[in-house]
Amino acid sequence: MKYNKYKIEDIEVGDEVYFDSTQGQSNHDLYWKVITKIENEKRLIVQLDEMGHSDLRWTVNIDEVRQHLKIGK
Numbered sequence: 001m002k003y004n005k006y007k008i009e010d011i012e013v014g015d016e017v018y019f020d021s022t023q024g025q026s027n028h029d030l031y032w033k034v035i036t037k038i039e040n041e042k043r044l045i046v047q048l049d050e051m052g053h054s055d056l057r058w059t060v061n062i063d064e065v066r067q068h069l070k071i072g073k
Contacts, residue, residue: 002063008042011068017044018067019060031069032058 001020011017016031032046035057044065048056 002061003066004063006062006065006068008037008039008044008062011037011044011062011065012070013037015071016069017046017060017065018069019064020066031067032060033071 011034013034013036015034017034018031032048034044035047036045037043038045042062044060044062046058046060048058
């Protein structure tokens with residue numbers, strides 16, 4: 001679902017975001033740490049730390065972000 005609540009400039013690496021689950025990733029009740037921003041594509045790369053697998057990554061479009069926690073700089 002698209003929310004269009006945030007701009008890519010609003011979110012920094014290190015912040016955490018909350019977004020809806022997809023068929024490939026069920027995460028609807030968790031915040032995920034932003035590890036990279038792809039500003040020209042308006043995408044965030046988040047680190048999925050499920051069951052100790054901190055090497056897992058997921059791409060989120062900025063318009064899919066429901067909530068944002070300012071944790072970075």
